[in-house]
Amino acid sequence: MLSSYPKSYAAMSMPIKFIAHQGITHPFGDHRAVKQAFPSAIPSEHSDPFLMCDYFDLVETTGKARHDDDFPIDWHPHRGMDIATYLRSGVGRHADSLGNRETFDSPGMQWMSVGSGVEHAEGGATDAGTYMQGFQIWINVPADRKMDDPRYGTVPSKDLPTVTLRDGGGTALVLAGDALGVRGPFETVQDVQMIDFRVEKGASLKFSITEGLDTAILYVYEGCLKSVNGENDIQAGSVILLDADFDALRGLKVQAKDEDAGVMLFAGKKLKEPIAWHGPIVMNTQEQIRTTLSELRSGKFPPKRVEWDYKRMDAFPKIE
Template sequence: MASTSTMSSLLNIKLIRKQGITHPFGDHRTVKQAFPAGISSELSDPFLMCDYFDMNESNGRAKHPDEFPIDWHPHRGFDIASYLKTGIGRHGDSLGNRETYDTPGMQWMSVGSGVEHAEGGANDEGVLVQGFQIWINVPAERKMDDPRYGTVPTKDLPMVELNDGVSARVLAGDILGVSGPFKTVQQVEMVDFEMGPSASTKFEIGWGLDTAMVYVYEGSIDDLNGSGPLEAGTVVLLDANSKDRRGLRLSTLSGSACVMLFAGKKLNEPIAWHGPIVMNTQQQIRETLNELRSGTFPPKRVDWDYRRLSAFPLAEKK
């Protein structure tokens, strides 16, 4: 991060939008969505989706090791970060991973040619589960890479103390003097800012990044680059095309706020999106659906039944 004395000019604001409310599980459960519901995928490129949730666990812990409240489902062609601020994370996948992780923590996948996974079921009834699921697109030539997976515990999520009353947790990118643990295919920066009352901070997004968005997901801020007050649920698209305007300024007065920064390098490639599959053409979508129907998806997976913990080799059971 450049010092404030050498700070470049502030990024101009292009759009201010409200988050949407979606039903990703097909039932009563809802999440708040900054993009694409607030900012379209064309404008948020390379970021595909940001779902924010803060809900009390209603079903309690899974009663069986093979039970997941977010049941088994496929992904292909992008990167995923599941960043939890409260609760306990739980995950299983077709690479043979079975993990739980404390929070704040993160579980990420570069799903590549295909992953099947399931989530949830680690929290007692009534526990507040707060966090994000973020999808990032990847270049066409990398969509069929072998999948990669990682779990990031609290100690490996860098927290940077900035000005009085401002701290920043770096999820991805080299920013604020640290390197985020989410190693995405595409070049991005993701930072979670926590701001107390009467707090302010200035920083710059990286060179070469031509998409920048700020999402006020909790509380409210009194100014973002001259915007005036912004309440929770507001997502702001900034003009990141100028080499001379890379700066961001956030400030609060009487209240506190939590704010996410998303900055990235645009792909400028066609998007063919079918639920949990993101490719470049409809033909690629059809090929993936054929693989799902024929049972050949995912092409890279362990050679045991990853849905049943009892089928795992002894050394792999967790």
């Protein structure tokens, strides 16, 4: 665990544009619900380049999969975005059309830059009765990079950079971008910073967001805050849009109340491009969406994949 602090944390505080409250969504079309910071609370034109942040904190009821090919979140496609599944507790499990099949402990992360297309399935590695806490985060990519070959990574706990904040006020897990002297392992196309701050009760943290990143959002996913940049009494579930338009105003100051708090920072460079969004497909035009749907119907999706049936473990090449 590294111990560090921003070189310059005396920058003038970023103004707050507005504070909203997380939404509740049902991404699986059934009783299962997640809390959503954006786009429910912060619409896409303000969260650019960030598309979605779903947060879940629940007790696993189904338990571990009984068969290698069983996944609670069944096979589904993605195109045109970067995706991270970040777990604070529980065990992650992933399979995809590139032939990857992996599990990872928490805190840990699995990420994909899906590019021209990936099919994947998730879940089924956590014992019943286990508390699960984590996020799924989608980030948009520029139009000229949406059809790149897909990339993938799994990040176990030992490879997730954790920084101890000065004066023992908490920790920062750097998920993406350069911050606090380390680089996050989520290899996004667009320039972003993603940091999970744990602020101990009564403690404060100060941080300077990188210049040039013109979107900045704080998501208070756990606990309450005494203040954020002078705004007092911030409740759990609050989603704060900061004014990141000025490089002279980059400072962030957060103080916890009488309990530990979990605060996610999302900072990024806006794309300012049109978005055509159809479920797990994010492109720039409706014509591109129609092309993708046609590929799905004809079996041509994903265009880059392994040669065997990646949905069946017994079809994988045997290792000599």
